[in-house]
Amino acid sequence: MSPRANPGTVLRDTTHVGSDGEELLLDVRGLSVEYDTPNGSVRAVDKVDLQLRPGEFLGVVGESGCGKSTMLFAIAQLLNPPARIAEGSVTFAGRNLVTMTASELAPVRWRQVSVVMQSAMNALNPVKRIGAQFADAMKAHGVRSRTEIADRSREVMRLVGIDATHLTSYPHQLSGGMRQRAMIAMALLFTPELVIMDEPTSALDVVAQRSLMLQIKELQQQLGFAVVFVTHDMSLVSHFSDRLMVMYAGQAVEVGPTREVFDTPRHPYSIGLLDAFPSIRGPRVPLTGIPGAPPALNAMPPGCRFAPRCPRRFDDCDAAVPPLYRIGTAPQVVEAGAEVEVRCLLHRDGAREPEPTGPVPTAHREETL
């Protein structure tokens, strides 16, 4: 790996420190995204907090229209009008990306944070060879040497298990799985510290999906980057992510270690999502899925946003949006990132300390420590 390819090592000294004293690569606080419409603005992402340690794999799951992709775009500073970040901060390696200008962002983009888009079919340019697209990305980020471009392109292709001869292929000459791999190879050109993935496997069939997931995990362990992985297929990330965030109607409704969320889902929405999967083992049981649909952005329920579809709804649910309750054992025993947070009144008694519900200050909270 060339030294140029990994400029992040310098910046890591300034890495953010979380409230638990551990270093954070990505610290998202109170991030809200609004879309401006002729009838006023609607909020697609509502005060999401998200912390990611270096090398961590975070899965984000939820139905379509829950704000998953919008949140990713907001983190990567890729939102276009009418979408805009209404409040909150995205602190990456110690710097708030939200307040940075385009020219300040340019060296961070792709070198430190790269994005793998949902549909490789549309994300790759159909009239340019794969290698030319790799070269474009490298040139745009300051690599001038042709041999270095060629070497690095071959290296990333090898990493994702595609023969380097395909650098001279056009996207249509590759199968769906190979195109998706090529996209991932492109995201790895600069050995970024964070790779954001928006449903990279949803167009693939199970076998290709599985092999791609294994590959991503392998690369992640080998190269040490952190991953934010968005999918609507909860079972897909079950074996691969360290932590899981369940989103509903723009809010995080449950956050915790993946195994914990799968084994003991606490929010009725997480339970519903998990129960929507038929299993290929065990008895065949009738399932119901989750009746209804997520609320429209301009007609959010006043209380818990899941209440209209919730099988365990009670009167208090309509009063106010529940905070994220922290569930777990005594705070001193809780390992960093191991606690579970649930936005559901059913868990208010077992909670340790509710998160504040008011607007989260965008200032760095860790300074108070």
Added chain:
Amino acid sequence: MSTATAPSAGDTATPPEGALLAATDLTRTFRVGGWRGRKTLHAVDEATFAIGKGEIVALVGESGSGKSTIARLLAGVYRPSSGDIWFNGRRVSALRSRGEQLAYRAAVPMVFQDPFSSLNPAYRVNHGILRGLKLHRPDIAPADRMDEAIRVVEAVGLRPAAEVLQRYPYELSGGQRQRIGFAQALAYQPQVILADEPVSMLDISIRIGLLNVMARLRDEQGVSLLYITHDIASARYVADRMMVMYAGRVVESGPVEEVLGNPRHPYTQLLVAAVPDPRAALTVTAEQAKGEPPKVIDPEPGCRFADRCPLVRDVCRRVTPPLLELAPGDGAPVLAACHVAAEQAGRGAESAHAA
């Protein structure tokens, strides 16, 4: 559920007995390599199968394995290159008059994958259903068509039906649109609905609702369904029998529980191992799940899975394994096209010396 035995290869003159919709040695090739191309791509090769009355048959396999080509052949979108399709004991290719062909299309309608592009956005959803009724149901008086439309929309679980019928597609969610797709098919009084990946574009949380609609159509309306999918878990949830395709060939078929519980073909084993199951531990067998299905251009004899197969032998590269009955199964026999599996079932010699 009717039994669906595959007749032996070459026996194309008679339809499989008791089958509603059947195919014998169904083959479809496409010419590739430019307008003067001499190569042929074998999308579906010698597929023999049958769908009985009131059963859901799942057709599973990777993308590019020929699943959708089978659906299009059955729907009459493509003509077979060779082989026959049988409906109620009659050759579909022998249906000559427009009346007969219309009757077949009404009896075997198709539901498409993408509910966002398969409904005309310029018309209310009643448009497609009423037009179908006008074309395919001369027994219904024009004044009664709306009542029938309401009946089929209610049958797929959309209420209030009269109001739903007045909406435009953009006013409906993906799941609701796909239900309209099934209602449209149902309006023709179908006997077999060909559903090509009907739920793969939908969110997980509403997939189940639609699978339940399919099961209800089978149970209450007596309709058979060919459910094409790559989602094995959903196939198990809803289907009675399962057919597994690989590179244009049917490699295994049988009752769902038999095929998934005791997969005989190595490809089925790979497929089962690749299904993400949050309730199970990560299986090691899936680690070898590398590689891609081959594009079957001008195939040589031999098993098409041989290059990815962990059990490959010499014979696999020389002789194409025939689809043989390897176990009686519950309700329908278990068939697989694999030399190794055939040997384990005591039919190795037949498999290795297939014509």
